[in-house]
Amino acid sequence: MYFKHPDEKVVGFFRSTTPELIIRDPEIIKKILISDFSYFYGRGFHPYKRNIEKLIQNLFFVEGDLWKMLRIQMTPAFTSGKLKAMFPLIVERAENLQQRTLLAVKKNLPIDARELTARFTTDFIGACGFGLDKIQKKVQNEIDEVLKKHDNKLSYAAVKEMTCLEWTFKEAMRIFPSLDYLIRECTRKYIFEDLGFSIDEGVKMMISVAALHKDPKYWHNPEEFRPERFSREEFTNVKKDVYLVFGDGPRVCIGARLGLMQSLAGLAAILSKFSFTPAPERVRRPPVVPTSDIVQNINVIPLMFHERH
Numbered sequence: 001m002y003f004k005h006p007d008e009k010v011v012g013f014f015r016s017t018t019p020e021l022i023i024r025d026p027e028i029i030k031k032i033l034i035s036d037f038s039y040f041y042g043r044g045f046h047p048y049k050r051n052i053e054k055l056i057q058n059l060f061f062v063e064g065d066l067w068k069m070l071r072i073q074m075t076p077a078f079t080s081g082k083l084k085a086m087f088p089l090i091v092e093r094a095e096n097l098q099q100r101t102l103l104a105v106k107k108n109l110p111i112d113a114r115e116l117t118a119r120f121t122t123d124f125i126g127a128c129g130f131g132l133d134k135i136q137k138k139v140q141n142e143i144d145e146v147l148k149k150h151d152n153k154l155s156y157a158a159v160k161e162m163t164c165l166e167w168t169f170k171e172a173m174r175i176f177p178s179l180d181y182l183i184r185e186c187t188r189k190y191i192f193e194d195l196g197f198s199i200d201e202g203v204k205m206m207i208s209v210a211a212l213h214k215d216p217k218y219w220h221n222p223e224e225f226r227p228e229r230f231s232r233e234e235f236t237n238v239k240k241d242v243y244l245v246f247g248d249g250p251r252v253c254i255g256a257r258l259g260l261m262q263s264l265a266g267l268a269a270i271l272s273k274f275s276f277t278p279a280p281e282r283v284r285r286p287p288v289v290p291t292s293d294i295v296q297n298i299n300v301i302p303l304m305f306h307e308r309h
């Protein structure tokens with residue numbers, strides 16, 4: 001629907017009998033996520049209003065005062081000091097990942113990169129399997145050089161130096177963001193002044209991260225896998241609020257830094273010891289499982305791993 005209306009800033013539709021809006025325009029996205037957040041602080045799941053499973057009564061799903069209280073309580077757990085302190089644990093897990101991969105390589109069978117990386121982290125770092133085929137060597141050279149400088153040990157400081165790896169990860173997440181779309185629910189009457197209409201409490205806003213990440217208006221040749229888009233020189237020219245892999249505003253992903261750093265550590269651990277090639281049965285664009293609602297899900301990414309010598 002995003003691509004069907006290239007000239008519209010917002011597009012309305014009905015989900016059954018409920019009106020919703022797709023927000024296409026980056027300026028309006030910025031208002032909803034950041035400056036007018038006080039109108040859009042919910043995601044509209046209301047788990048505590050209905051009697052829903054306790055486990056999903058967490059920061060992602062709750063809203064209002066409960067969200068505010070939890071967010072304030074949890075924020076200190078995600079400072080960079082805490083992240084550095086917990087990094088040895090991440091490295092330990094990354095080394096386990098190497099061991100697991102080695103066991104599978106010995107059998108010379110394809111490995112499902114999605115399953116492998118999900119064991120390390122629930123995030124979808126398997127997405128990096130896209131397009132790495134060519135760029136892989138460059139990333140590995142960088143990892144080798146950085147590790148050599150750091151006594152061949154993975155650490156927070158070493159991972160921070162792996163810029164090419166970081167661009168590659170970000171490019172993979174552009175092509176295949178974990179969250180296909182962001183949601184915000186309007187919590188009181190809101191007027192779109194430039195557009196001349198208003199919406200009532202309860203209307204949901206959908207921000208299609210996947211579509212914004214592929215819109216040729218913002219990305220030159222969006223289908224091309226090109227990590228250099230994320231170099232400082234190029235990325236400063238990308239319009240703000242069209243790269244939303246971690247969301248934005250007060251409800252931005254609380255674990256963004258942790259998610260980034262642990263994903264890079266996992267990838268560095270694998271790529272320092274193994275190379276991979278697509279398994280014969282791998283498809284270029286694996287279909288997304290339509291029943292997965294929040295985190296985009298695909299069944300398998302079969303890759304052949306080879307030990308580097």
Ligand code: HEM
Pocket residue numbers: 059060061071123124178179182183244245246247248249250251252253254255256258259260263
């Ligand atoms: C690569 C890894 C990750 C990605 C791509 C990711 C992505 C996202 C996105 C897109 C959102 C929604 C943001 C919005 O609506 O504006 C989100 C929210 C959230 N994420 Fe992450 N995330 C990652 C890792 C993590 C980690 C490691 C944690 C915690 C340990 C975490 C905890 C959360 C929480 C609690 C929220 C809800 C925040 C709130 O509503 O206040 N995420 N994440």
